[in-house]
Amino acid sequence: MKVIITENYEDMSRKASEIIIDLLKNKPKCVLGLATGTTPIGLYKNLIKAYNDGEVSFKEVTTANLDEYVGLQKDHDQSYDYFMHHNLFNYVDIKEENLNIPDGSKQDLQKECARYSEFLMANRQDLQVLGIGSNGHIGFNEPGTPFDSATHVVNLTESTIKDNSRLFNDISEVPTKAVTMGIGEIMKSKTVLILASGANKAQAVYDTVKKQPNENCPASVLQNHPDCILIADKEAAKLL
Ligand code: F6R
Numbered sequence: 001m002k003v004i005i006t007e008n009y010e011d012m013s014r015k016a017s018e019i020i021i022d023l024l025k026n027k028p029k030c031v032l033g034l035a036t037g038t039t040p041i042g043l044y045k046n047l048i049k050a051y052n053d054g055e056v057s058f059k060e061v062t063t064a065n066l067d068e069y070v071g072l073q074k075d076h077d078q079s080y081d082y083f084m085h086h087n088l089f090n091y092v093d094i095k096e097e098n099l100n101i102p103d104g105s106k107q108d109l110q111k112e113c114a115r116y117s118e119f120l121m122a123n124r125q126d127l128q129v130l131g132i133g134s135n136g137h138i139g140f141n142e143p144g145t146p147f148d149s150a151t152h153v154v155n156l157t158e159s160t161i162k163d164n165s166r167l168f169n170d171i172s173e174v175p176t177k178a179v180t181m182g183i184g185e186i187m188k189s190k191t192v193l194i195l196a197s198g199a200n201k202a203q204a205v206y207d208t209v210k211k212q213p214n215e216n217c218p219a220s221v222l223q224n225h226p227d228c229i230l231i232a233d234k235e236a237a238k239l240l
């Protein structure tokens with residue numbers, strides 16, 4: 001794993017966007033795995049700027065998002081579909097038919113998981129963007145998830161529900177389940193770019209980089225990936 005430590009959030013976002021801008025220039029028809037959450041917002045702002053400056057186009061890009069809450073309709077302002085449209089997709093020339101996010105509003109979630117897995121099998125990500133949970137989760141693969149897992153439904157842990165409650169009016173509104181890309185499917189991406197910002201990620205970053213890969217810290221599996229780049233700001237890297 002290549003570890004890059006930056007001065008602050010802005011530098012982390014800039015470095016991450018440089019890597020993706022390079023990919024878009026070298027391979028305009030790429031499969032881009034994307035994440036939601038607070039961490040990649042700066043990266044997405046930079047990508048929108050690069051698009052507005054005429055540096056890159058998303059016309060031929062296919063996306064593959066990591067996860068979605070179960071039970072929220074796409075137009076719910078905390079759904080990940082809504083997040084992606086409002087933080088990136090609405091501001092670039094990406095085609096709606098090339099956007100892929102697991103659909104957590106489906107009645108038959110097992111069928112939806114199988115559909116998403118098949119899509120990923122046929123569309124290997126060139127690069128997968130990840131954030132990291134304070135408990136080391138990647139996507140919504142919580143501690144204890146097997147390293148070879150495929151897309152599945154998860155019960156979110158107390159700590160994840162608590163972390164995510166900041167974005168809802170009340171903790172009781174946070175969905176308790178989600179559909180997530182599996183760890184095995186994240187590992188199949190040609191490149192993995194994992195971002196971490198802030199002191200509340202410091203322990204997870206330490207466990208990811210320094211501990212033997214183990215299921216208690218899902219992100220530690222990335223030590224086994226042939227091309228993984230971790231960009232952490234100073235606060236997130238403070239235990240390294
Ligand atoms: C988001 C996702 C999650 C987040 C993680 C960190 O699609 O899969 O793993 O990346 O929970 O979230 P933030 O960036 O909000 O700290």
